[in-house]
Amino acid sequence: MMDEDDFNPEVVKRFLFVNRKAPYGTVYALESLETVLISAAFDQDVSVVFMDDGVFQLKKGQDTAGINMKNFSPTFRALDGYDVEKLYVEKESLEARGLTEDDLVVDVEILSTDELREIMAAQDVVISA
Amino acid sequence: MAYQLNGTTFEADEEGYIKDISQWSRELAELIAEDENITMGDDHWEVVNFLRQYYEEYQIAPAIRVLTKAVKKSMGPEKGNSKYLYELFPYGPAKQACKIAGLPKPTGCI
Amino acid sequence: MSTMLHTVNKSPLERNALDSCLRLAGAGSAILLIEDGVYGALRGTSAADRIAARVRDFKIYVLGPDMAARGLSEAPLVDGIEVVDYEGFVDLVAEHEAQQAWL
Numbered sequence: 001m002m003d004e005d006d007f008n009p010e011v012v013k014r015f016l017f018v019n020r021k022a023p024y025g026t027v028y029a030l031e032s033l034e035t036v037l038i039s040a041a042f043d044q045d046v047s048v049v050f051m052d053d054g055v056f057q058l059k060k061g062q063d064t065a066g067i068n069m070k071n072f073s074p075t076f077r078a079l080d081g082y083d084v085e086k087l088y089v090e091k092e093s094l095e096a097r098g099l100t101e102d103d104l105v106v107d108v109e110i111l112s113t114d115e116l117r118e119i120m121a122a123q124d125v126v127i128s129a
Numbered sequence: 130m131a132y133q134l135n136g137t138t139f140e141a142d143e144e145g146y147i148k149d150i151s152q153w154s155r156e157l158a159e160l161i162a163e164d165e166n167i168t169m170g171d172d173h174w175e176v177v178n179f180l181r182q183y184y185e186e187y188q189i190a191p192a193i194r195v196l197t198k199a200v201k202k203s204m205g206p207e208k209g210n211s212k213y214l215y216e217l218f219p220y221g222p223a224k225q226a227c228k229i230a231g232l233p234k235p236t237g238c239i
Numbered sequence: 240m241s242t243m244l245h246t247v248n249k250s251p252l253e254r255n256a257l258d259s260c261l262r263l264a265g266a267g268s269a270i271l272l273i274e275d276g277v278y279g280a281l282r283g284t285s286a287a288d289r290i291a292a293r294v295r296d297f298k299i300y301v302l303g304p305d306m307a308a309r310g311l312s313e314a315p316l317v318d319g320i321e322v323v324d325y326e327g328f329v330d331l332v333a334e335h336e337a338q339q340a341w342l
Contacts, residue, residue: 002314023276024274053253053275059315062308063310064308074188077187081191096284097284098282
């Protein structure tokens with residue numbers, strides 16, 4: 001058994017997860033979140049972007065009791081404990097959905113399309129969901 | 130696999146994690162611990178209760194590194210280290226304590 | 240002509256299912272927004288004007304449990320859209336002779 005405390009990865013890569021899907025209607029959002037957690041547990045340098053309908057994943061006040069699915073929005077607040085601190089939201093996507101930063105369950109950095117393009121260009125691995 | 134307690138069957142996966150977290154009870158936790166060769170003392174309960182609170186708040190079971198850090202923040206450095214947690218749960222604190230706490234297998238578990 | 244209940248389960252901000260439904264549904268049809276289709280009922284989005292322009296042509300409903308799941312229970316809706324629960328969904332199915340799903 002390996003003590004993950006002492007796990008020293010030989011290679012640390014910059015991973016960017018790009019979330020573009022609303023939660024619950026498809027399984028993409030949940031699968032992406034699980035992959036983020038696994039990548040972070042392996043001490044990779046993880047950033048997460050929410051754009052297009054992906055910004056709906058962070059909407060406050062989700063209550064899934066009526067649709068018999070797990071509400072995974074609280075898990076975004078655990079990312080800090082996994083040292084995933086680079087959460088980005090595209091400003092244009094947020095505005096197109098009538099949302100503001102106050103509507104979101106976690107603190108994020110709001111980026112313009114140009115700023116986001118630069119972040120995307122600086123990654124080793126980009127995983128889209 | 131499954132656990133039997135007072136004539137009731139509790140379904141679990143092949144590694145012994147119960148399938149329905151709402152079925153958890155302290156009695157069932159003690160039975161699962163027995164299966165893991167652990168006798169539950171106050172220190173064990175402290176970690177198990179901490180994990181249940183963590184799950185309640187974040188809806189996931191934490192990876193060991195995250196658990197250690199969170200325990201350190203909440204209970205101090207003398208408990209928030211792997212040596213202490215491995216003494217309580219020798220086969221992996223996250224895995225064993227999560228199993229006893231009725232949680233799923235930790236996310237990001239190696 | 241049969242009375243038709245249309246269901247739309249895709250976000251209008253991602254797919255054109257709602258636009259196609261609004262373009263092709265017969266006058267007086269009912270339209271029920273479900274699953275990710277519920278985002279179409281929100282006021283203040285870039286898709287809101289397209290549905291707002293047609294609320295007089297159709298009876299438009301949105302499924303409450305799917306709104307709640309997405310954190311939209313308190314969200315402002317386009318005027319004229321009515322929230323229904325699962326019972327209301329069943330009633331709509333019973334009241335209409337046929338259904339068409341826009342996926």
